[in-house]
Amino acid sequence: MLPYKSLIKIDRKGRQPIYLQVANRFISLIRDGLIRPGAYLPGSRILAEMLVLHRKTVVAAYDELASQDWVVPVPRKGMMVATNLPQIKPRTFAGAQHAYGQDPPFTLNPVPELPHPRTAGKRQKLVVNDGFPDVRLAPLDEWIRECRSLIQQPSYHRYLTTTTPSGNDHLRAQLVRHLSATRGLNIIPENTMITRGAQMSIYLAAALLISKGDHVIVGSPNYYFADLTFEQLGANLLRVPVDKDGIDVDAVEQLCKKKKIKLLYVISHHHHPTTVTLSAERRMKLLEIIRKYNLAVIEDDYDYDFYYSAAPIVPLASADHGGNVIYVGSFTKSLGLSLRIGFMIAPEKFMQQAAALRRLMDLGGDNLVEEALANMLKDGTIGRHLKKANKVYRERRDIAGDLLQKQLGDYVSFQLPQGGMAIWLQVDPKLKIQRLVEEVAGMGLTLNYSYQYYYGTKPGNAIRFGFAALNQRELGQAVTIIRKGIGRL
């Protein structure tokens, strides 16, 4: 209930009768939108008690409101604010009258944004996304069960009252094991932080490194939200080509020779958007450059967990980099759950400073959720899920590759990625993708397409074809619809 005692101030010595003061106060509360059409006024007995008035005074005030059509008596429910008052248009609440207009009365610092808003459109039943996991495989029941089991423990309260900016200690310990077992990372818990996802890790690391005007090397093209983050922090982006073997490390070295470089951002596995993996040879060379120039690197390895060759290449972070590589990853994509949990790996003192900054942005994560994830890493649930999903996605990659080659081979070319959840389709330049997207939407398919892949670089004509979330039948349907759509262009 609204604090009517504060809202309805009565001047007992005033010239206006008290019932009218009450009625008029209600009218302005309704006019101002504090009491909304369809809401009920408090019962007359209750209001009389709150305002220390005789009940008859309140009844008189309500009668006055009803006679003016501000309220309507509803049997057994009381006085309802009328919904059809000409004075009360819903837009009024958002319009000039009310406290929050469209524009803030003060000026804001700029935030870089993508030039083209993502083309949303109506989401069809069948969706070729940008490279997301299949939530039908997500260990959802295990997840809820783990949370339930935690709150039934006698010590459950400690998961509810505490949060630390570095994350749950148990999860940090399990993360160390997990990264050691899967990637050969040689770290201790003090090198880790549990974040809200890879994006927060990138932001934190970049905010600790970048000052206005600093040079940051990124790929061309590059993951656009990383670009925007660096620009937001004042960086000057220097772009080097990304080809089939990943980022051009010779070009990186040329830049290091010419300028003081503050940071290199690299996606070593399944680059976003192009899906290429940095070759072993370039890795060795890049490690040399990193050591030689003491080059700080953010290695974004958001997609490492899904690899389809027998021998994935370990990340740069697992090799000899002299402490220069800040390693960033996520469980969000690996698990296909809604939870957003990522991590960051760096030297101990870096992590301490990152924790101080993260505390100001966010205090810390959800301790219960982090504990649940730690238990699922420990008891092997996550490992089993990854193994299972890996197998399914590898099959889907192969199926998608076959279908795309057979049915769309005349219009698209691609390299099957070594891992990850998407195929980067280079589309015949004569074919207008935006028109294709509209065409297939009419046939029940949402085809993910974004101009943003070319943020800051020369636009190309490609589709990031996420195959992981579609089973064999759905992949067949999707490719067939695209084939038909091309025919209609």
Added chain:
Amino acid sequence: MLPYKSLIKIDRKGRQPIYLQVANRFISLIRDGLIRPGAYLPGSRILAEMLVLHRKTVVAAYDELASQDWVVPVPRKGMMVATNLPQIKPRTFAGAQHAYGQDPPFTLNPVPELPHPRTAGKRQKLVVNDGFPDVRLAPLDEWIRECRSLIQQPSYHRYLTTTTPSGNDHLRAQLVRHLSATRGLNIIPENTMITRGAQMSIYLAAALLISKGDHVIVGSPNYYFADLTFEQLGANLLRVPVDKDGIDVDAVEQLCKKKKIKLLYVISHHHHPTTVTLSAERRMKLLEIIRKYNLAVIEDDYDYDFYYSAAPIVPLASADHGGNVIYVGSFTKSLGLSLRIGFMIAPEKFMQQAAALRRLMDLGGDNLVEEALANMLKDGTIGRHLKKANKVYRERRDIAGDLLQKQLGDYVSFQLPQGGMAIWLQVDPKLKIQRLVEEVAGMGLTLNYSYQYYYGTKPGNAIRFGFAALNQRELGQAVTIIRKGIGRL
């Protein structure tokens, strides 16, 4: 399993026998910490297949490792890396040898930190905290039940695959209703953002407003993490006194006359740390100042939901402020759950820019969790919880007030707060609180105490006595222990 195929490179034309190459490569992997003491090497058959070797070669390599004591054969499990090698000390993993030393090889941007680390100590069974809810009252079962029910819906997948920086739309709509019903806020969903808690709201708002050198007015004392956030963003803090009626608004106006003020940060209900509430008179005056000087304000109302007088005063944000008041709050404290969900209210275009910035920091929240909270707001679960908790906490405030007055009245003075979860105890300056904290710790009580309350201002001698998490018996025990502790000083 580690990617042995990448890690163990064999030179088939080399001078060393292949089994020795394999063994030596394992030794360096163990030395480098990539394979840890107690870990198992892959079965010989599996490794042979991975490396395309004869199995006998692998067996010979493993025998060599065993004869050098690097590994120990364990019946039915295979080859375990020895745990007692003199060459392998656990610290080696963290020490100079390994990739991540203590210090990053590059320089970092500074992050302001609190001068005194929080005195942690061993947590005793009985804890007087800083003002946290009682998790024993938290709607935990309802919460898990709601999440379970969501994932059993046919459309569950949409909660798992999407996230937006402004938050779940259903929760935004329910938030509008909730804030209108409880605080008379007159807003539309476009004025809202769902954040990770009040701290993130403060950070986002401040980052959009503050440029290096800008003047920001804060209370003296003030919530220290807000101070640090503004300083992190380059602000110059101007402090005005906080007395029993809240922040000194005349002092605010004096500053506005003299300087261009970028931002005022105010906690209008149950100020942190002093628990005072801004008086109605000062509110009116402050609103005038806000309109007159077009003063941007962050109103941090983290604790509004718990008020113990019949008529809580509505926030500044509910009054006529010309769109200048950015309103910040949280469900984390209200619910006593581990989930960290807060909100921010501001003009529509401000929120759009805030969303662009939040995307770079965090992409967005946990959509499933936000949907669950929306449902719990809609079905009244949250409302019922707040009503129940309010009643319990009001009783506890009164009990705590009585006990403190009767048993500690000679040593402490305080004003019973109108709401919130803590009493601000002014302690006799002759009494050394740090010594008292140590004394009562020996008697099984953790007494929250922090030097940080005086960050940036003249140190005082006070304890923030959180009463909400303790029932009558526990409050009695806590106060008795403090009484005894004082006797022993």
